[in-house]
Amino acid sequence: MARNDIALGIDVGGTFTDVLAFDRTSGVIISAFKVPSTPANPAEGAMTGVDRFLSRSGQRADAVFHGTTVGTNALITKNAAKTALVTTKGFRDVLALRRHARPRLYDLSPRISPDLAPRERRIEVEERMQPDGTALVPLKADEIARIVQAVAATGAEAVAVCFLHSYANDTHERAMGAALQAADPDLFVTLSSDVCREFREFERTSTAAVNAFIGPPVQRYVDHMADDLAEREIPKLSIVKSNGGLTSASNARRYPVHLIESGPAAGIIACAALGKAEGIDNLIAFDMGGTTAKAGVVIDGQPRLDTEFYADRFVDGLDVGGYPIQSPVIDLIEIGAGGGSLAWIDAAGVIKVGPESAGADPGPASYGRGGTRPTVTDAHVAVGHVAPDGFGSEDLDIDVEAAREAIRREIAEPMGWSIERAAWGILRLATANMAEMVRLATLRRGLDPRDFALVAFGGAGPLHAADIAREVGVARVIVPPVPGLFSAIGTVLGEVRHDLVQTRLGRLLALTRQDIEQEFKGLEARAAQLIAEEDAADDWQFERSADLRFEGQLFELTLSVPREGAVELAALETAFRTRYRETYGYDLPSHIVQLVNLRLTVTAASADLVWPETKLNATGESVGTRMQVLEDGTNREISVVRRHDLTAGEELTGPAIVEDFGATIRILSGQRLAVCDSGTLILSEQGDSL
Known part of the structure; x- marks a missing residue:
């Protein structure tokens, strides 16, 4: 077989598991297809795609x-490692006490996320560091030996070591971790000072506990993938991180907590790259797949990042607190509203959609794999939006009658409605849920959606994008190639990225330039260890940056710090006051500025990449028209075209459907679709200028 510079x-x-082949020499996507996901063993579906x-x-x-x-699945299902926590005496119950913040204040029967390390596996240690890094209670050798035996007695497969103030001095943690690893080389050991060198004990302990809990299954998965690829003579495996960057297999298996939002992050990276190619800086990313829908924003060409997020926060639609993770993550809102989301009737006789999903097995009723309950996809099939070959998966045949029967039995008949009315009701509910999600990502965060364009992707995203844009007031919808x-495009366009942080609490002007530089040099030394495990260019x-706040406050603002030359602390304080005034509308001239954290981001492009050109086989025969069933049961003939038949500069007016590879694009009445020179489609209201 010939070898080229091809990345999958x-x-x-x-x-579904999406697979595409990208020729990095020519910048062309040469192959793309979907295979069914295999939830019991996700690697199986991935390797099926590779072999194909x-x-x-x-x-x-x-x-x-x-x-x-x-990693996300292991955390959600709690099917991960038997985990122990080793912590400073007096802090055994930090995980259980949390911050005493009930997710729902007036709920008399609250559900809270279960502890990943139950109390019987939380072990206290006679040791203590002070906030300045000096040892108040030294860690003695006999105490280390006692803890090693105690951990072994629990039968733990993984252990998180989190000592008080270890972000300031990790000597005790490193000694404890080395002893545990030496006693049991198969034990997955996580040090809080390794995964999160920040203050705030609960959040740091939670981050370490999540890393330990999901560590063994993620490690096995990554090793399995790497071995399978090596058998196929594919030497390199890179994993997408929650921050949108790429990392090597060796770094991924060491820091699985950084992979919690791996999949969704890739879509935002692709969105930012598309915006750069099209000259559009402000975008709302709308990703609707088979199980969930997600929304995030790109502002001035950059994905919006948070430094902390709560994993597994919503269970059965309820806020149960989740697990705080102190690690940079692309800011996303996610809800259980995918194409496979189940439609059902609650005890009060009200139709609901989601959050439960039919998933890949058995899937929607229309997939013919044993599913009997109606889904959003079934509703689209029932009203004629989706053709039997409209998903781009050769492993799937759509059964229209099965979709209609599921809707009739579960929704229409109990409600006394027609099948058509029930199907449209399902679609309207799903759209309303996702419109609210877009509002949460924009309006609820002080952003006006009218200042953005909506990028619709995922297998079901372009089906709902036009309705959502109208509801929230977005003027343009952008549908990229192979939406x-x-x-999957985002995975091959990412850059290798690592974010490091070091807490350094102190009054800003009481510190010296040398203090700041010393901390940054320490961060760069840690970055060098990560870089050594990466197969990337040397051009890092x-x-x-620095996190600053007024003394006594709880939240910080992040400001850039130049790497070249000495840090001017007075100038940094002035910049903070200016940013604070711009953000909050007022200044606090008598308050003292406090330094909280120093941050270092290191990046390297995995290759010199541009937005890819798409050269795929035609998606099928041209259709012409199709009958769409309206809510009152009447039929309406609408235009249906294949995307590969569209040419640059062409326009379509709604109502119409464009069938694309792996997706279907709806154009509503009163809307028009324009084809850009790049092949990107832009949907807008008729009369609006593009």
Whole structure:
């Protein structure tokens, strides 16, 4: 087989696994397809996709870039490692006490996320560091030996070591971790000072506990993938991180907590790259797949990042608190409203959609794999939005009658409605839920959605984008090439990225330039260890920043710090006051500015990449028209075209449907669709200027 500079992008979703082959020499996507996901073993579906490309193309691949949900799934299902926590005496119950913040204040029967390390596996240690890093209670050798025996007695497969103020001095943690690892080389050991060198004990302990809890299953998954790829002579595996960057397999297996939002992050990276190619800076990313829908924003060409998020926060639609993780993550709102979301009637006789999903197995009723309950996809099939071959998966045949029967039995008949009315009701509910999600990502965060364009992707995103845009007031909808596999594009366009942080609490002007520089040098030394495990170019970029606040406040603002030359602390204070006034509308001239954290971001492009050109086989025969069933049961003939038949500069007016590879695009009455020179589609209201 011939070998080229071909990278495979693989995005594992709840229903489908998306695979595309990208020729990095020519900048062309040469192959793209979907295979059914295999929830019991996600690697199986991914390797099915790899084998399909290799066997059909006659070519080899040099790298795989992978967005994975294995860490998320392990956390959600609690099917992970038996975990112990080793912590400073007096702090055994930090995980259980949390912050005494009830997710729902007036709920008399609250549900709270269960502890990942139950109390019987939380072990206290006679040791204590002070906030300045000096030892108040030294850690003695006999105490280390006692803890090693205590951990072994619990039968733990993983252990999180989190000592008080270890962000300031990690000597005790490192000694404890080395002893535990020496006693049991198979034990997965996580040090809080390794995964999170920040203050705030609960959040740091939670981050370490999540890393330990999901560590063994993620490690097995990554090792399995790497071995399977090596058997196929594919030498490189890179994993997408929650911050949108890529990391090597060795770094991924060490820091699985950084992979919690791996899959969704790739879509936002692709969205930012598309915006750069099209010259559009402000975008709302709308990703609707088979299981969930997600929304995030790109502002001035950059994805919006948070430094903390709560994983597994919503269970059965209820806020149960989740697990705080102190690690940079692309800011996303996610709800259980995918194509596979189940429609049902609650005890009060009200139709609901989601959050439960039919997933990949058995899937929607229309998939013919044993599913009997109606889903959003079934509703689209029932009203004629989706053709039997409209998903771009050769492993799937759509059964229209099965979709209609499921809707009739579960929704229409109990409500006394027609099948058509029930199907449209399901679609309107799903759209309303997702419109509110877009509002949460924009309006609820002080952003006006009218200042953004909506990028619709995922297998079901373009089906709902036009309705959502109208409801929230977005003027333009952008549909990229191969929208059903858009997140897989994001995996191959990412850059290797690592974010490091060091807490350094102190009054800003009481510190010296040397203090700041010493801390940044320590961050760069830690970054060098990560870089050594990466197969990337030597042209690494280093960006410094600082978290500042007024003394006594709880939240910080982040400002850039130049790497070249000495840090001017007075200038940094002035910049903070200016930013504070711009953000909050007032200044506090008598308050003292406090330094909280120093941050370092290191990046390197995995290759010199531009937005890819798409050269795929035609998606099928041209259709012409199709009968769409309206809510009152009448039929309306609408235009249906294949995307590959559209040419640059062409326009369509709604109502119409464009069938794309892996997705279906709806154009509503009163809307028009324009084809850009790049092949990107832009949907707008008729009369609006593009």
